[in-house]
Amino acid sequence: MPHIICCVKQVPDPETPASQFRVDEAAKKVVPVPGIAPVPSQFDTIGVEAALRIKDKTPDTTITILSLGPESYRDSIKHSLAMGADEGVLINDPALYEADHWVTAQVLAAAIGKLAPFDLVICGRQAVDWDMGVVGSTIAEILNVPCITIAKEIQYKDGQVVVERVLLDGFETAESPAPCVVTVSNELGEPRYPQLRQIMAAARKEVKVWTASDLGLDAAQLKNLVSLERLYVPEVKVETEIIDGETPQEKAEKLALKLREAKLI
Amino acid sequence: MAEGVLVIGEATEDGQLAPITAELLGAARRLAGAVGGGVICALLGSGVEGLAKEAAAFGADKVFVADNALLKEYQGDAYVPIAERICKEQSPALVLLGQTMLGRDMAPRLAARLGTAVAMDCIDVAAGGGKVVATRPCYGGSAQAQYSFNTSPQIVTLRAKSQDPAPRDDSRQGEAVKVDADVNPESVRTRIVDRRKEKSEGVRLEDAPVVVSGGRGLGGPEGFKPLEELAEALGGAVGASRAVCDLGWYPVAHQVGLTGKVVTPDLYIAVGISGASQHMAGISQVKNIVAINKDPDASIFKVARFAVVGDWKEIIPAFTEKVRELKAQ
Numbered sequence A: 001m002p003h004i005i006c007c008v009k010q011v012p013d014p015e016t017p018a019s020q021f022r023v024d025e026a027a028k029k030v031v032p033v034p035g036i037a038p039v040p041s042q043f044d045t046i047g048v049e050a051a052l053r054i055k056d057k058t059p060d061t062t063i064t065i066l067s068l069g070p071e072s073y074r075d076s077i078k079h080s081l082a083m084g085a086d087e088g089v090l091i092n093d094p095a096l097y098e099a100d101h102w103v104t105a106q107v108l109a110a111a112i113g114k115l116a117p118f119d120l121v122i123c124g125r126q127a128v129d130w131d132m133g134v135v136g137s138t139i140a141e142i143l144n145v146p147c148i149t150i151a152k153e154i155q156y157k158d159g160q161v162v163v164e165r166v167l168l169d170g171f172e173t174a175e176s177p178a179p180c181v182v183t184v185s186n187e188l189g190e191p192r193y194p195q196l197r198q199i200m201a202a203a204r205k206e207v208k209v210w211t212a213s214d215l216g217l218d219a220a221q222l223k224n225l226v227s228l229e230r231l232y233v234p235e236v237k238v239e240t241e242i243i244d245g246e247t248p249q250e251k252a253e254k255l256a257l258k259l260r261e262a263k264l265i
Numbered sequence B: 001m002a003e004g005v006l007v008i009g010e011a012t013e014d015g016q017l018a019p020i021t022a023e024l025l026g027a028a029r030r031l032a033g034a035v036g037g038g039v040i041c042a043l044l045g046s047g048v049e050g051l052a053k054e055a056a057a058f059g060a061d062k063v064f065v066a067d068n069a070l071l072k073e074y075q076g077d078a079y080v081p082i083a084e085r086i087c088k089e090q091s092p093a094l095v096l097l098g099q100t101m102l103g104r105d106m107a108p109r110l111a112a113r114l115g116t117a118v119a120m121d122c123i124d125v126a127a128g129g130g131k132v133v134a135t136r137p138c139y140g141g142s143a144q145a146q147y148s149f150n151t152s153p154q155i156v157t158l159r160a161k162s163q164d165p166a167p168r169d170d171s172r173q174g175e176a177v178k179v180d181a182d183v184n185p186e187s188v189r190t191r192i193v194d195r196r197k198e199k200s201e202g203v204r205l206e207d208a209p210v211v212v213s214g215g216r217g218l219g220g221p222e223g224f225k226p227l228e229e230l231a232e233a234l235g236g237a238v239g240a241s242r243a244v245c246d247l248g249w250y251p252v253a254h255q256v257g258l259t260g261k262v263v264t265p266d267l268y269i270a271v272g273i274s275g276a277s278q279h280m281a282g283i284s285q286v287k288n289i290v291a292i293n294k295d296p297d298a299s300i301f302k303v304a305r306f307a308v309v310g311d312w313k314e315i316i317p318a319f320t321e322k323v324r325e326l327k328a329q
């Protein structure tokens, strides 16, 4: 009975229009946009999809969704359950709300330890809020298991994990014995969308809620390794020249002449 | 006492010192004064010994070479323990890696083994007053964050082309030191079964002086044909947005952006691309962006130097023709 744990983080919707994106520089936080609900981090939903594809082939697979965050993160767990995952665990502890990436990895690793045995931990290649891309590999190091990053396909059979990795100029097939951690990329494909019936079933499913002490951790001992000094929206200053013309043909020719003038072609 | 800057170097496929390594050495030289100590470089690979001179010419005082046929290509389980050993023996205050395939995979694992943190995909590092501050884009490029570190060494990966290399100086003498490059088979748990390069013809996207990129506005894979013709006329390469790579209209190796490639051509022509921050993350250093889009409110126009509002189908053929004409003159 394979057991896959998918780490799912909830983030502000990355499709938020740039014009509505705001930062509270004093609080060093992104300001939530009214009417735009947070979403499960894109690569994490893709990770759930990867797990479900394994479950499609090996139906006795159990998929556990693991999330560290406030109560609102329950929405992302429910979405993952509606996609077809089996269990949900939310680690909700106010003492961990300001956790940096390394404290996050420690807490998730401790939770994975408590959920053991497991065959596979799947994370996103990066959470689409801070775009850091460290938690998956850090969990692997803490648990002392192998880690394969940036996957476009994961196959699991008889204790062996086979992963197609995306390289900058191609692909690579890597193998690892289970248990291991794999981080996934969008090349894996679109995550499935839950059906209404599944959404209703997921709504009724219980989500376990744990605190740091449930994991045998003392939150006061977990110290952040980095300090966020500043968060701001970078300025872009570009003077745009609009290439006008009566016809597309005229615009096209004007553009070419402009670029020639600017010595760009 | 930790001091000095360690650069984790890389070789290109054809055995040259990777441009990113020269850039990192440039950054390291600029930071060395404030951090204290010198600049050291680690070169891991197969047949990389000859590159030590190159690394010295670009600013390394000392180069640690781990040369082993088993290190021919990057593999985390083989590389990380060697880098870890070098860090423990040299105790640098700051470690720099590129935001490359190697850096993305190695930096977080190295940090975890050294009990420290890493700021990934940075565009700037500054040192002063006993503090290192790393600047990195986040929220898909919509925001930037600055981090300082509470532990040592501080590890930073830097985005390609974000740093200027120091001018090459072949009279610079660096000391090359061979280090233990043994790979303990037991620590190598993952196995690379197969590696396939996507061959692309013509100019490499990363080196191209001109990039013509297509987005979902092309309407289908056939839309790339005229873009390829334009790129050829300009002596450039073709890029793509993630939307079209996800749709399978163009190979993933051409994706430009946050999770694709960083490109720095003199001229970037975005065709049917809306200008999402995650796409712009791949061209943030490009000064001359031309945007061709039928939506006058498309956000790409806010960062474009030249804006053409219209249907690409009507504009590109005439534009290509004019370019050919001008080029022939």
Ligand SMILES: Cc1cc2nc3c(=O)[nH]c(=O)nc-3n(C[C@H](O)[C@H](O)[C@H](O)COP(=O)(O)OP(=O)(O)OC[C@H]3O[C@@H](n4cnc5c(N)ncnc54)[C@H](O)[C@@H]3O)c2cc1C
Binding pocket: A014, A015, A042, A128, B140, B214, B215, B216, B217, B218, B240, B241, B242, B243, B244, B255, B256, B257, B258, B259, B260, B261, B271, B272, B273, B274, B275, B276, B277, B278, B279, B282, B292, B293, B294, B295, B298, B310, B311, B312, B313
């Ligand atoms: C975590 C994360 C990472 C991402 N990484 C990347 C990345 O690395 N690279 C990347 O590109 N994206 C990335 N994205 C996706 C990004 O957010 C956008 O969804 C994507 O860039 C949109 O691609 P597009 O501009 O081609 O398509 P669209 O946004 O659909 O834009 C199409 C444009 O074409 C125009 N158009 C339509 N028809 C015509 C016509 N006939 N003539 C002219 N113009 C026309 C439209 O007006 C529109 O502006 C990422 C997203 C996330 C969440």
Ligand SMILES: Nc1ncnc2c1ncn2[C@@H]1O[C@H](COP(=O)(O)O)[C@@H](O)[C@H]1O
Binding pocket: A006, A007, A008, A009, A010, A041, A043, A044, A066, A067, A068, A069, A101, A104, A108, A122, A123, A124, A125, A126, A127, A128, A130, A131, A132, A133, A134, A135, A136
């Ligand atoms: N708070 C969290 N809860 C659950 N999973 C997380 C959390 N933070 C990070 N992860 C996982 O780690 C991946 C990489 O995150 P990051 O290193 O923050 O970019 C994410 O895609 C998630 O799979």
